[in-house]
Amino acid sequence: MASLRDLGLSEYESRAYRALLQTGPTTAKELSRASxxxxxxxxxILNSIETYNLVRSQSASRPKKYVAVEPTTALDRLLDDKKRELDQKKDQYEDIVDELAHELDAAEPVEETFWTAAVGPTQTIDLLLERLAAADDTIIIVASTLSQQFDIGEIGALVAEQLQNALDRGVSVKVLMRPELVDLLPESVGDHYAATLSSHPDFDVRTSTDVSGTFNVIDGTEVVIEVPHPLDTEEIFAMIDLKDRSFATGIKNEFSPRWEAAHPLSF
Incomplete structure (x- = not known):
């Protein structure tokens, strides 16, 4: 059950305000007995809730009397106080993150093979977005089947946002897909990418018939491989993230001639 304590009042402050609503104008002594x-x-306590602008006082009277502010006004004031407090905390946490981002430098990458996998729609997309967000130099996207990465819905928007963020921090993005996929994509997808990504000089899309598999190569050191659902190739079943420089280099070497021979796509 909700209480005034949820909005920042102490137990005594809550008791005093509720009692004032029942007593009407009253003295501190009378309020002490009622609450x-x-x-x-x-x-x-009265000074405290007066600071919250929940009570008004009649200082001219002897003894001094207090009256409660109407509940609707009082609750609005408490809510405004909480919003200001949250805004201040938000700014504080953002400053902390900015400071820690410079302090917590990642260690030099270890030349050791490491792989992880995610299964299920939410986990696979989380892994993909995480790896796109980690890119420092290049992102290569290869698609031979229709992927949720190019969906105009929530998933596609999240991927597009990560790609835009990557471009903004100086990462080059190359997308290579089979030509028949272009016709399968909704028209809105082309409009979306044209409006948000295609104008960037480091974003390029090409088509080639010599494409198999759907995967991403991140910074030339790791490969994020999409595993389609066996019963629906448009659904992602799992995602495998393999950090192996030699494997990624081999993939990139196979990619390069196909990229050079591919046809640029204009959105």
Whole structure:
């Protein structure tokens, strides 16, 4: 059950405000009895909720009297305070991330083979997006079957965003696909890529019939291989990420002549 404590008030502050709503204008002594807030704490509590702009005081009266601000106004003020607090925390965390991003330099890559795999729609896309986000130099995308990477929906938008981020940080992106895939893509996909990526000088798309498999090569050191679902080739079943420089170099060597012989695609 929701309570005023969820919006930042203490137990005593919550009791005092609720009691004021019931008593109407009242003195601190009377409020202490009505709210069960100890007399030794009641003035501090009243000063506190007055700081929140939840009560108004009549200082001209003797003794001083207090009245609660209407609940709708009070709740709006508490909500605004929480929003400001969250905005400040957001800015604080962003500053921390910016600082740590410069401090936590990744170690030099170890020339050791390592592989991992993800199974299931969410996990496979998470792995793909993670590896695209890690690219420092080049991203090569090869597609022989229709892939969710080129979907105009949520997945395609996430991939396009990562590719745009990669381009912005100086990564070159090359996409090589079979020509028949172009006709299978929704027209909106072409419009999407044309509007967001194609104008960038480091983004290039070509078509070739000499293409097999669907995979990405990241920085020439790792290969992210898409495994289609056996019952639906348009669905991704699994993703394998293999970090092996010699294997990736072999893939890239096979890719280079096919890329040079491929036909540029204009969106």
């Amino acid at each position: 069960d807030v100890p007399m030794g704490r009641i003035y501090d």
